Amino acid sequence: MQLFLMGYIIISICEIFTIGWFPLSGTVRIAFTAIHIASIVATLWILLMNAVVGYQILDDGTIASIGLIFGSAAALFVGTGYIALDTGFAFTDYWQDTVTDPNNRAYALYTLYQLVPLIFIVVFFILEAVLVLRVLGEVRPMCRSHESFNAFPWMFADNNPVYLGAAALLFAISQIFQYVISVHICNGANGAINGGFFSTLFTLLSVIMIWVFWSSITEDDWPMPTSAGSTYT
Secondary structure, three states: OHHHHHHHHHHHHHHHHHOOOOOOOHHHHHHHHHHHHHHHHHHHHHHHHHHHHOOOOOOOOOHHHHHHHHHHHHHHHHHHHHHHHHHHHOOOOOOHHHOOOOOOOOHHHHHHHHHHHHHHHHHHHHHHHHHHHHHOOOOHHHHOOOHHHOOOHHHHOOOOOOHHHHHHHHHHHHHHHHHHHHHHHHHHOOOOOOOHHHHHHHHHHHHHHHHHHHHHHHOOOOOOOOOOOOOOO
16 A cells, blocks of 8 residues: 555656646656656556455565565556657657547547546455455444544544545546536636646545555454454454
8 A cells, every 4th residue: 555655646746747837848748747647557556456465365565465566567657658658759650640630639548547547446446345345244444433533533433434435436526526627617717727626636535535444454453253254264
């Protein structure tokens, strides 16, 4: 999960230079955009692998598991980054037929930037829900408040939405701001602001809820059920 948080930090830094109206030359902006897209793909792959590790296919924290996660994420980062850079700088002209008239659509980048991360996120939420409810046989990590967050009872009270569901909802709201509401905000503000700020905010809240959820299922201070077949042996 620490690798995921590090990846999110890199994504946030890249967004300052790609969508934050930071004054940059076109060449530098293309480079940051390539890093941004590659970081999104690699980071969400790490998030998905965190869900897979929970099934104990490989022991969590071992050199093998960490190496596989980091190595596969690095391969995705390099591959995606190369495609983005080649599309932007036309090193080989292989992708230029998709970004010039009459097409003017970078299908490869669209798939990597939009579809692939969405698939990773959906699979992550499914795997985590199955892990907690069916494999661990516990509902408690999905909804109970954590002692570390008593300073924020409005956010982490027991009667609030479950952590995992809250993370999914917050992420969905961020995407609504980005792709649906943003244009209306932009038009109403005469281009001074768009939905990017709100999208970034709700994405951050979603990441926080994912961390809270992960903390709740990896802690060891709640009793494990004794019924057969509900936990690992």
